[in-house]
Amino acid sequence: MKMSAIKARSKYVCALGLLPLTLIALFAARTANAQFRNGIRRGHALPRYSHPYRANHAPRAKTVHAAGSDPRAIKLLFQTFNSHVFYSGVQQTQVGGQISVQKVMGGPQGRLRIEYVSPPRFAGDIMVTAPSVFLHYISKRQRTYVTKWPAGKRQRIASRLRALVRNGKLQVTQTGWQQIAGVNCTIVRLARVPASAPGGITQRQLWIDPANAVILRNERWSPSGIQSVSYFTSITIGAASGVTMRDFTMASLPSNPHKQRIIHQSTRVMSLPEAEHIAGIHVLLPGYLPAGYRENGVWTVHRGRLTGILIRYSAGVNHFTLFEHRILRQGSSRPRPPIRPRAGVQTWRQASLGQVIAITYIGSLAPSEQLTMERSFR
Amino acid sequence: MNILNTKPIANCNNAETLLPQFVDGELSARDAWQLEKHLANCRDCSLKVEQLKLTIDLLHDTARLDTNDNFMAKLHARLDDIDASASDTRTNTPRPSLREIITGYTRVLHVPGVPIGVAIGAVAVLMVALIPGLKTTPATQTTAKPDSHISTVVEAQLAQTAADPLGDAAADQLVVHPDSAVQDSYNP
The missing domain is CATH 1.10.1220 (Arc Repressor Mutant)
Incomplete structure (x- = not known):
């Protein structure tokens, strides 16, 4: 064989040998490009993050780690905030010796509709919670109260809870399993952890359906014991529930020609002095606060001539509210209704810099704590 | 043409008037010769001649659309109808106020x-x-009678609870409206 022919043949062999290598390199490059398209590696779960370029617009489920808390319980708790299932059922609520029964419907983003069946004084009343509005239809008054709040309020509350858990001020643990209305539920305990009680003081116990992230039983606790409990006696989850988004709108409420729509506007302000400036009153503050409670926010509430200041105090996930406003008219000739003791709502009067201020307390503190606080305003 | 006979094509305006006849070959030999002399020196007019020739060629290439035999008769009849209705409208008396x-x-x-x-x-x-x-009654209207302050703050409190993912508005309702009838302890 001539040398020139051998050289030419070796060139062809080299070229043929390079061809498969080139093809492999091209295939690898294409696969890598496809896997990392949009910055997300394929074959892995999409991050739950609200981003315009991504298909899943659900908020990112931030991993929260905290000493003393159970990561699985934390994950399940925060999943309930982003639950997207529809459900309906019958719920029973007990506070002290009082019981109420409601037909409850739930939907995405915390949508909730509560239709009262009993007791008779609430029968026919409807509460609707939507992402930025709370509607309360009171059947006997033929009125619908509308309270609006800025969008994202629910997310802000969730962020505050995350911070409490992360800082170790709130402990979230899984304490067991139990069936509620035929659904297997995980029991999650939320406890405030003050320095004096390392084991924590129970504030909530939640029975959560892990499959659908729906709370089926909600127990509210105080240091003195259980305060209230709401639980489903029957529930249908999913499309079979027959719940639609319309059930959480104003249009779904009973239409009545005499219906009055009352809108309360509450605006969160940065500080108490700012609220005082807006409302034109000098706020009286309690010198005594029950253990663990601190100011959690100040709002100005406007409706008609009334401009008042609402101060919310929190300890972990428990709250109470003080509402203060100036008394516009004194010595009204209209006879006042008799004052009835109501554990949850108390109204006190105090003089302040030439004005008379009405202080309304709403909460679930013990009577002794209420009394001590009432005497401490200054 | 008489103009061309008397004086040669001095400007483009004169030439432009003769271009269609030139393209169709209808000019006399003398006029055509004079126009050709102008075109030889004028680029704009020669371009216009070219465009004119192209346009005529395109029109020649376009397929003819044949119409029905009675097309013109129908068209005239319709035009006559339109004319008649228009005249009727004009002659009608206006509607009384x-x-x-x-x-x-x-x-x-x-x-x-x-x-x-x-x-x-x-x-x-x-x-x-x-x-x-x-009477026209709106479905919803703002309240005419002022509501009590406590109702206002109670609703604000219920709304706060409802917005809380861990809140229990049903329990709060029992707390703020206990077993006794709902009455405000204070109503200024």
Whole structure:
């Protein structure tokens, strides 16, 4: 064989040998490009993050780690905030010796509709919670109260809870399993952890359906014991529930020609002095606060001539509210209704810099704590 | 052409008037010769000649659309109809106004028009005022009677609880409205 022919043949062999290598390199490059398209590696779960370029617009489920808390319980708790299932059922609520029964419907983003069946004084009343509005239809008054709040309020509350858990001020643990209305539920305990009680003081116990992230039983606790409990006696989850988004709108409420729509506007302000400036009153503050409670926010509430200041105090996930406003008219000739003791709502009067201020307390503190606080305003 | 016979093509305006005839070959030999001399020196006019020739060629290449035999007859008939209806509209008397109608009726009834109008208006106002069904009631309206302050703050509190993912508005409702009838302890 001539040398020139051998050289030419070796060139062809080299070229043929390079061809498969080139093809492999091209295939690898294409696969890598496809896997990392949009910055997300394929074959892995999409991050739950609200981003315009991504298909899943659900908020990112931030991993929260905290000493003393159970990561699985934390994950399940925060999943309930982003639950997207529809459900309906019958719920029973007990506070002290009082019981109420409601037909409850739930939907995405915390949508909730509560239709009262009993007791008779609430029968026919409807509460609707939507992402930025709370509607309360009171059947006997033929009125619908509308309270609006800025969008994202629910997310802000969730962020505050995350911070409490992360800082170790709130402990979230899984304490067991139990069936509620035929659904297997995980029991999650939320406890405030003050320095004096390392084991924590129970504030909530939640029975959560892990499959659908729906709370089926909600127990509210105080240091003195259980305060209230709401639980489903029957529930249908999913499309079979027959719940639609319309059930959480104003249009779904009973239409009545005499219906009055009352809108309360509450605006969160940065500080108490700012609220005082807006409302034109000098706020009286309690010198005594029950253990663990601190100011959690100040709002100005406007409706008609009334401009008042609402101060919310929190300890972990428990709250109470003080509402203060100036008394516009004194010595009204209209006879006042008799004052009835109501554990949850108390109204006190105090003089302040030439004005008379009405202080309304709403909460679930013990009577002794209420009394001590009432005497401490200054 | 007479113009060309008397004087040569001095400017483009004169040449432009002769271009269609030139392209169609209808100019005399002398006029064509003079125009050709102008085109040889004028680029704009020679371009115009080229464009004109191209346009004519395109029109020649376009397929002809044949119409029915009676197309023209139908077209003329329709045009005649349009013309006739237009003339009818012009000849019709205008619609009488409301005032003319009322005046006509009052003449027939032998009563003056103004009192009749006032009476009709008064009856309409009375009907709206006295018949409840005719009143327009909005589905929702702002409250006329001020609500108690406690109701305001109770609703604000319920709303706060409802916005809380761990809140229990049903329990709060029992707390703020206990077993006794809902009455405000203070109502200024």
